[in-house]
Amino acid sequence: MTPITALLAEGFTLSVEMWPPRTVAAGERLAESLHRLQVLEPSFASITYGAAGSTRERTHELVVELHEEGAIVPMAHLVCAAHRRSELVEILSRYREAGIENILALRGDPPLEATAELPQGELHHAIELVDLAKEVGRFCVAVAAHPEGHPDATSLVEDRRHLATKLAHADFGVTQFFFRIEDYLRLVDDLDHLGNVRPIIPGIMPITNVRTVTRMAELSGTAIPTEIVDRVNEVADEPEAVRRVGVEIATELCARLLEEGVPGIHFYTMNQVSATLEICERLDLLPGGARRGG
Numbered sequence: 001m002t003p004i005t006a007l008l009a010e011g012f013t014l015s016v017e018m019w020p021p022r023t024v025a026a027g028e029r030l031a032e033s034l035h036r037l038q039v040l041e042p043s044f045a046s047i048t049y050g051a052a053g054s055t056r057e058r059t060h061e062l063v064v065e066l067h068e069e070g071a072i073v074p075m076a077h078l079v080c081a082a083h084r085r086s087e088l089v090e091i092l093s094r095y096r097e098a099g100i101e102n103i104l105a106l107r108g109d110p111p112l113e114a115t116a117e118l119p120q121g122e123l124h125h126a127i128e129l130v131d132l133a134k135e136v137g138r139f140c141v142a143v144a145a146h147p148e149g150h151p152d153a154t155s156l157v158e159d160r161r162h163l164a165t166k167l168a169h170a171d172f173g174v175t176q177f178f179f180r181i182e183d184y185l186r187l188v189d190d191l192d193h194l195g196n197v198r199p200i201i202p203g204i205m206p207i208t209n210v211r212t213v214t215r216m217a218e219l220s221g222t223a224i225p226t227e228i229v230d231r232v233n234e235v236a237d238e239p240e241a242v243r244r245v246g247v248e249i250a251t252e253l254c255a256r257l258l259e260e261g262v263p264g265i266h267f268y269t270m271n272q273v274s275a276t277l278e279i280c281e282r283l284d285l286l287p288g289g290a291r292r293g294g
Contacts (some may be wrong), residue, residue: 022058092133184200205268
């Protein structure tokens with residue numbers, strides 16, 4: 001097994017986020033996506049965790065399956081919300097015993113109405129989960145970063161201070177998706193001034209579906225710039241054209257990030273990898289390409 005910090009120490013990383021399947025059909029689509037990703041040879045894949053642990057077992061099964069297959073290094077998402085501390089210890093212990101080393105520690109959204117079966121959660125912040133993971137095992141722990149500030153933060157200054165403290169306990173950060181390179185560069189610069197030395201991997205979500213990306217942006221607090229909305233709206237009635245424009249926008253953003261010497265790029269695929277593969281091909285990021293050191 002390989003801690004992601006070791007991959008980052010070797011150089012630029014390409015990574016993807018995948019979802020555990022909820023149905024047989026979704027499982028087949030995921031298997032096809034993972035097969036197609038082989039050409040990209042991603043450095044690692046993060047596996048999401050449903051609200052209130054709704055995909056707990058599916059997440060665990062997929063993470064362990066990827067680990068045992070050995071083709072992609074998995075990183076398991078884990079949330080504080082709706083979990084007792086003892087449950088989190090049990091989950092982390094199972095990962096440790098399975099040989100899993102990489103965890104993305106998240107706060108998650110607590111249930112609107114707590115019950116005995118679905119509590120608010122005994123840990124209230126991701127930093128507490130980072131510390132718990134380090135206590136349970138020798139995990140490499142990542143945390144989330146919001147280039148535009150966390151939606152619940154009282155101010156951007158307060159958010160940056162909290163993030164810098166969280167990163168000091170963790171090993172690296174992965175950003176929420178964003179559309180303006182200035183937001184990412186400002187995030188990194190602000191954290192540098194606060195003494196951060198951890199790598200911050202930018203997260204990219206190619207626009208392939210107007211409704212989905214708009215909904216995701218609302219949930220994450222990500223602003224979609226007017227110029228991008230205008231470009232997409234010009235072809236909103238043509239699904240293929242929306243996808244083409246979305247790939248162009250993401251390619252332009254990734255090209256600028258590469259020029260800035262980012263430690264890696266993390267793609268939010270939503271289990272659809274065609275756009276990610278096309279962007280990487282355009283940027284010469286496939287194995288053997290100049291940017292991958294070939």
